Amino acid sequence: MAVVAYRGFAGVRLEADVVGAEDDPAVLLLHGAGQTRAVWSSVADALEKAGRRVIALDLRGHGGSEWPDDGRYDFETMVEDLRAVLAQLGSRPMVVASTLGGWIAVAALDRDAALLASGLVLIDTPVNFDAQVMRRVGERMREPASPAPGQAQWDARLFDAFDADSIAARLQGAAPRIALPALYARGAMSELVSTADAAAFVGQLPDGELVEVADASLVVTEDRIDALNGHLIDFLERRAPRGSPEYRAGSDARTFRDALGCFATGVTVVTAMCPDGTPIGLTANSFTSVSLDPPLLLVCIAKGAGSAPYLRGADRFAVNVLQIGQQPTSNRFAGKDEDRFAATPWEVGEFGTPVLSGSLSSFECAREAVHDGGDHFILVGRVLKAIFEPRRDPLLYFRGKYRKLHFA
Ligand SMILES: Cc1cc2nc3c(=O)[nH]c(=O)nc-3n(C[C@H](O)[C@H](O)[C@H](O)COP(=O)(O)O)c2cc1C
Known part of the structure; x- marks a missing residue:
């Protein structure tokens, strides 16, 4: 495993764990609120074994990424961080993200999606964009970090900057603009997202699919992680197959540019x-x-x-x-x-x-x-x-x- 530093908005240093061969199709993992990239370890392992290059990123103010002196943690800055990282990757990754990471991904990909990513997977991300529910996600940043209680894994100023209303407003109407193969994975027992909300969101995506992971409330952190990995790998193999990329007249311009x-x-x-x-x-x-x-x-x-x-x-x-x-x-x-x-x-x-x-x-x-x-x-x-x-x-x-x- 390599630790790689990317440059986010205004040059902020963002750290990632990277595994897998350089030529393999890339998957970028974005953790949620109150987490760090460590949450993905078994997902990253499974995806690497399935022939993917996996980049697990710490958001700014989290884990090994910079906790900037100026305390800029507004949502739009984090969105620009992601767009900057995507532009630095050699190939367009599948973006896999949960909760806060999911919102950042939706906002980052509602413009130029096909130039920046090959697909989007949202896990347990509240998508009715109701500020009340979003505030509950924000609350998680207040909870002590595990597995090392007492040793902060994210910057406490993140909580002050968390503005559920403006995030909700930013994400309204974004779904139809995400012109990518997309998968929404919901824990069947999720308290954050109802099946109806998830289905409504997927219905607005130009090319979306919904899966429910049985017996799980929050999929990434649960012992149902193997079930999630199964869905992820199935989706990747169907929608972002390994092998030579191919351009045909009318398909996306980025693949054509890559060929040239x-x-x-x-x-x-x-x-x-x-x-x-x-x-x-x-x-x-x-x-x-x-x-x-x-x-x-x-x-x-x-x-x-x-x-x-x-x-x-x-x-x-x-x-x-x-x-x-x-x-x-x-x-x-x-x-x-x-x-x-x-x-x-x-x-x-x-x-x-x-x-x-x-x-x-x-x-x-x-x-x-x-x-x-x-x-x-x-x-x-x-x-x-x-x-x-x-x-x-x-x-x-x-x-x-x-x-x-x-x-x-
Ligand atoms: C390596 C490289 C090659 C480029 N080749 C071309 C090119 O052949 N034709 C073109 O119109 N732009 C090309 N560009 C993009 C332009 O340089 C770029 O859009 C520039 O900002 C245009 O400046 P202007 O808008 O002030 O004219 C290239 C950029 C790079 C980095």
Whole structure:
């Protein structure tokens, strides 16, 4: 087992136990109120044996995760923590969550669900979103932690931040937006969730199933855990089967992107000068050489990118191929916040385009053609001048991560 640290909202450190092979399909386990990741130990064990990679996360303020000085434990911050962790995982996991973790998962997945997760399993999570019931769940955070009484396993400030009304309001109407295979597991003797509430919730999910675990009130912590594991593994095998992922026209875009990501590329920054003399640019790995005579190249630019209208209209543009030391430049020209050119050494090239200093190569181009390409346009450039640095290694990009050349 490995202990792995992820970054949550505003960089807060979130700790997880991880078991299973890296290539196995992932399952992310989120504990409930008044628990830590330790509650999942036998579930994690069973799932690992069933061929899954299992990540059991401590929510902020719980167990080994950071108890932030600023005491930010509002619900939305925890939702952003989960979205941040999901974005850091190499593949989309099945999210399995109980009570408080379940609410966090529902809120985190009511946007972009298919980009972040492959499915959702809720266990014993009150889903009529009645503030009264939710307060009872919150009360659990007051109870002494087991198995080590007296030694706090979660931050007492969590209780003060717990606001049942705002959580209830946040979750109203979320179910129909969770476009994922989903399973709701309810202890048949649960005092927190009635069969009717669970069934009503499942009815609103686009693709939901309900199971009841006999003779159990709270499934995760009960000795009926083997029954729960059986349901979980059955659901995973049916709805998130092991084996090669497959994309077909019309299925989810993330799988298509993952398939395209198997093609290793270099990384470029495409730049141009606006009519008012302001430089613009964005990171692009869709660069391709097109023709030697005449000398042509292309890049594909998302129509929705902020730079798109300028690049489409520019008579001249440059393609700067990045070297291994320019990973920060790549991030800067793909990110939202920074002033991209203020932090990057550059100069105006001979043909008036912004040339990033120290690039592996820079191609100054005249616009030759612009072709439509779905949600992108294909910008073809006629190369006017190319400069290159023969002694640096390229920055590479493969399966969504930066890489470097590795010669055996
Ligand atoms: C490695 C990498 C490759 C990218 N390739 C492209 C690309 O080929 N075309 C594109 O339009 N966006 C691509 N992007 C995304 C843009 O860089 C990103 O959306 C950027 O924020 C757009 O900036 P803008 O909205 O200011 O134009 C890539 C991002 C990364 C990190």
